[in-house]
Amino acid sequence: DTAVSQTPKYLVTQMGNDKSIKCEQNLGHDTMYWYKQDSKKFLKIMFSYNNKELIINETVPNRFSPKSPDKAHLNLHINSLELGDSAVYFCASSFRYREETQYFGPGTRLLVL
Amino acid sequence: GQNIDQPTEMTATEGAIVQINCTYQTSGFNGLFWYQQHAGEAPTFLSYNVLDGLEEKGRFSSFLSRSKGYSYLLLKELQMKDSASYLCAGTSGTYKYIFGTGTRLKVLA
Numbered sequence: 642d643t644a645v646s647q648t649p650k651y652l653v654t655q656m657g658n659d660k661s662i663k664c665e666q667n668l669g670h671d672t673m674y675w676y677k678q679d680s681k682k683f684l685k686i687m688f689s690y691n692n693k694e695l696i697i698n699e700t701v702p703n704r705f706s707p708k709s710p711d712k713a714h715l716n717l718h719i720n721s722l723e724l725g726d727s728a729v730y731f732c733a734s735s736f737r738y739r740e741e742t743q744y745f746g747p748g749t750r751l752l753v754l
Numbered sequence: 755g756q757n758i759d760q761p762t763e764m765t766a767t768e769g770a771i772v773q774i775n776c777t778y779q780t781s782g783f784n785g786l787f788w789y790q791q792h793a794g795e796a797p798t799f800l801s802y803n804v805l806d807g808l809e810e811k812g813r814f815s816s817f818l819s820r821s822k823g824y825s826y827l828l829l830k831e832l833q834m835k836d837s838a839s840y841l842c843a844g845t846s847g848t849y850k851y852i853f854g855t856g857t858r859l860k861v862l863a
Contacts, residue, residue, distance in 0.1 A: 674851075682839060684797070684853040697850055731796060742787070743851070745796035
């Protein structure tokens, strides 16, 4: 059974489009995250939710909007996609909102043309 | 500010020992994680240090010195499958992970 899953795995789209990436974890964790990993492999946190509540919101364009319908899901919607949004987006979860190991999903490879 | 530094690339030979260093400057530092990431895959947890000293786990060990803002990951008896990126991550008081850029390790036969 997959612990943290993301869909889709690959996403190729045109500039200006709106797209969503979904994430689900079946570990019973309270906290979920979205990370962006750029071409230089730098992994940067974007958002963190604890029990469906937003707790970390980094300096991310407001074209990116996370949504957590329940604590097992954290989706990421991106409006008006730009070339610079091309990256790998990782979802992760941890047991609690504190010092905990993070479990990463397989990543979504987004390419904006 | 908050900063994590680690070497970009390292090369070592199968069967050897390699040490990957990480220096950090994070306000409200809590602890330090090491993750392994194979090409095209997700990061996976390797180790976590919150107290000074060495934590050993099989072929991998991790060391932390809080006073020096320094950590290292030690890999012994290197295997070809250890070729991967190794990410150092510090956590701050607000429980925000700050990742380093990763060290790409190549293990040669």
